[in-house]
Amino acid sequence: MMPEFTATDHLMMTRALRLAERGAYTTRPNPMVGCVIVKGDEVVGEGWHQRAGEGHAEVLALQEAGKRAKGATVYVTLEPCAHTGSTGPCADALIAAGVSRVVAAMRDPFPQVDGAGFERLREAGIEVAEGLMEDQARALNRGYLSRLGRGRPWVRVKLAASMDGRSALANGESKWISGPASRNDVQHWRARAGAILTGAGTVLADDPSLTVRLDEDIAFVPPLRVVLDPGLATIARGKVREGDAPTLYIHAPDTKLARGISAQLAVVPVKVGRFDLAAVLKLLADRGINEVMVEAGATLAAAFLEAGLADEVLLYVAPVLLGSNARPLFDGLNVDHMDQVMRMETVETRLLGEDIRVLLRPRPS
Ligand code: AOF
Ligand code: ZN
16 A cells, blocks of 8 residues: 655655755765654754765764654655664664654665665564655666666766757867856766766877866765776876876776886776777676766767667757867767667756756667
């Protein structure tokens, strides 16, 4: 039987979801989790998971609530954990505090939890209701759920285009197509990604740093920079090796690192001169990466889409015309017939200064 939720339940879960979001740049590889404790009609405790290794949302909220947690209702965006990881089981802490009811948005698919948290609470006589605003909770932790459920991160391909759908001039120049609001917006998407992935061609042509540049008061954990470089041709150069963020080079088997250079390396099989992108993503998932942001050239962007491995396209369109000599957004998506056309769904549009940001997802074929 579907549990009935009241307007207050919705309001409090909305609040818990907002709190969870505050961890977007810092909780990885852990999920974002928010918690609100309500006694009567008063909020007596709130918390959100801030960093992997630190306190869980429920524990922080219980600390604030103190004795008032007894007999209270707890709203939490993810099933309370039943395992001892870096911190103790939240289910036990809730039981010890004497709460009466736990409302959770969704089950935690983490193998050591996966229903065991709910079971433990119910065994202790606590009323448990699951599934309130589950869609929103799932959307919040899309990357975490992708890694656990599909064994690969959520992949977001970022692109910047002119109004006529071009990415760069024929000579490769692409600087300053999109405006300052777009460039700042990109920093926030980078901050929430576990990894920012590019190709050797982009390192050579654009020399990107792929670091996060946000206002000083915004805390973030630097994402891993990943360079797909079969022959390790770019290893000794580029801003991509500078700064605080780690850099991982993925190369083809049998490629040797030049003497005197040290770098973080991983090998992935190559098929007809191209990396096996599914293997690249598996490798990143195994390293705890929930979300990957692809910031590469037209060939790699197309390769992710063609392989069915792009979950999202984040497109910034600038009000500028680059003309017919300019380069296309994708190189390698060969479409000759209508039935080969790749159809996408527009999830969201937004005006950023004079640019338009479009978030797209491929339609299931
Ligand atoms: C919760 N509340 O706030 C979070 C949960 O290493 P640990 O101890 O932090 O455990 C990480 C796992 O705990 C993570 O994979 C997920 O299953 C769960 N996260 N659970 O009850 C929280 N962050
Ligand atoms: Zn926990």
